[in-house]
Amino acid sequence: MNIIEVSLISYPEEAELIANIAAVICYSKESELEKVKQKAILKKEEYLSKIIESGHLSIIEHNIFVFHVSGVSRVLSHQLVRKRIASYSQQSQRYVNAASFSFITPKTIDELGMKEEYENKIKELFAFYTDLIEKGVPKEDARYILPNATSTQLVVSMNAHALIDFFSSRCCVRAQWEIRELANKMLNEVKKVAPVLFKKAGAFCDFYGYCPEIEKSCGRAPTLEQLKQNWKSNSK
Numbered sequence: 006m007n008i009i010e011v012s013l014i015s016y017p018e019e020a021e022l023i024a025n026i027a028a029v030i031c032y033s034k035e036s037e038l039e040k041v042k043q044k045a046i047l048k049k050e051e052y053l054s055k056i057i058e059s060g061h062l063s064i065i066e067h068n069i070f071v072f073h074v075s076g077v078s079r080v081l082s083h084q085l086v087r088k089r090i091a092s093y094s095q096q097s098q099r100y101v102n103a104a105s106f107s108f109i110t111p112k113t114i115d116e117l118g119m120k121e122e123y124e125n126k127i128k129e130l131f132a133f134y135t136d137l138i139e140k141g142v143p144k145e146d147a148r149y150i151l152p153n154a155t156s157t158q159l160v161v162s163m164n165a166h167a168l169i170d171f172f173s174s175r176c177c178v179r180a181q182w183e184i185r186e187l188a189n190k191m192l193n194e195v196k197k198v199a200p201v202l203f204k205k206a207g208a209f210c211d212f213y214g215y216c217p218e219i220e221k222s223c224g225r226a227p228t229l230e231q232l233k234q235n236w237k238s239n240s241k
């Protein structure tokens with residue numbers, strides 16, 4: 006069974022206070038830090054929520070959330086690292102012998118009754134990988150035969166703004182299932198420790214209230230086109 010493991014290994018406990026401080030300095034004449042802090046402490050949840058909703062997201066960039074992710078495939082990690090506003094450290098296939106690594110089996114293959122055939126093919130590839138290494142091929146070259154399904158582990162860090170953007174594209178039902186599962190697990194973790202920062206975080210439509218898709222919208226939220234049409238007919 007595929008199990009994606011996600012642990013939030015580090016986060017700033019004061020992330021929401023820091024966001025409030027950043028917001029207060031933007032909108033206040035006050036420059037004495039202690040007074041700014043006091044103002045920030047007294048702010049209610051709605052203050053931060055409204056600023057985040059307004060799109061003033063630089064105030065939630067002064068933090069870093071660090072995750073350990075394992076039980077995922079190289080298919081997933083390849084998609085994950087497309088997110089450039091983030092830091093990554095990934096298990097090396099140059100230095101670590103992958104012979105004992107597990108691999109990911111998509112449900113669709115299992116449901117089609119082809120799990121055994123799929124697993125046997127992958128085991129053959131791993132056996133050939135071991136063979137190459139035993140014959141003296143360096144790990145960095147033998148790994149060329151490993152499939153995308155090979156499991157990997159990473160440490161990944163993002164600030165809250167980058168995470169909200171990541172969730173908006175990868176929690177969407179249109180995202181590929183494995184990265185969507187990872188994004189939803191990461192979202193659960195950050196919601197526990199910074200519920201105001203991530204109050205509306207989720208798929209694009211959760212955060213922005215509409216769907217950017219044109220033809221492939223799931224129908225959960227109005228598309229931008231529909232909003233434009235409504236706006237036009239209401240303003241006639």
Ligand SMILES: Cc1cc2nc3c(=O)[nH]c(=O)nc-3n(C[C@H](O)[C@H](O)[C@H](O)COP(=O)(O)OP(=O)(O)OC[C@H]3O[C@@H](n4cnc5c(N)ncnc54)[C@H](O)[C@@H]3O)c2cc1C
Pocket residue numbers: 087088089090091167170174175179180181
């Ligand atoms: C459903 C889906 C399908 C996808 N399919 C593919 C695919 O087939 N092939 C593929 O290659 N990728 C694909 N991607 C990856 C996608 O194109 C993005 O690279 C990835 O989601 C990272 O998003 P980002 O660029 O917004 O984030 P980041 O890389 O974190 O960048 C954040 C923001 O910084 C700005 N930025 C960063 N770099 C630049 C730059 N060089 N120039 C200008 N502005 C910049 C942009 O405003 C960007 O939104 C897919 C993503 C999704 C969600």
